[in-house]
Amino acid sequence: MGAKDIGDVDGYYLHAAELKAERSITLADYIAQANREAIHAGQPYGCAVVKRPRAGVAAGYVVRDVATDARLINRLRDAEQTLQAIAPTVYADHVQRHGEGH
Known part of the structure; x- marks a missing residue:
């Protein structure tokens, strides 16, 4: 308050x-x-x-709002691209764990 x-x-x-x-x-x-x-x-x-x-x-x-959502999505994209580049197996597990395609 x-x-x-x-x-x-x-x-x-x-x-x-x-x-x-x-x-x-x-x-x-x-x-x-x-x-x-x-x-x-x-x-x-x-x-x-x-x-x-x-x-x-x-x-x-x-x-x-859309501006906030875009910032959040960009952050998620950047984090996932980094994870995929540094640790592809961990990235694949991450994608599977979070139900890609659901």
């Missing part, structure tokens, strides 16, 4: 996560808040975890 809020939950890897469970969903507000809180928390990414009305938490959404 307050001017230097750092998000609602700790431990969401590399993210400041803003948790929302409201009847009316306002994504732009949630993302702006999450991005501010990521800066305050020293995390590279902000996201909103939004519970769907009348549904369980697992049926909710994790939302970030």
Whole structure:
């Protein structure tokens, strides 16, 4: 809470996560808040975890803006390319473990 809020939950890897469970969903507000809180928390990414009305938490959404998503995807791509170049067998295990094609 307050001017230097750092998000609602700790431990969401590399993210400041803003948790929302409201009847009316306002994504732009949630993302702006999450991005501010990521800066305050020293995390590279902000996201909103939004519970769907009348549904369980697992049926909710994790939302970030396109710019944040592009940065995250680029980081993942670069990390996987590095892993593949340095340790191809470990990379193959990584791809299999994470269910490529699912």
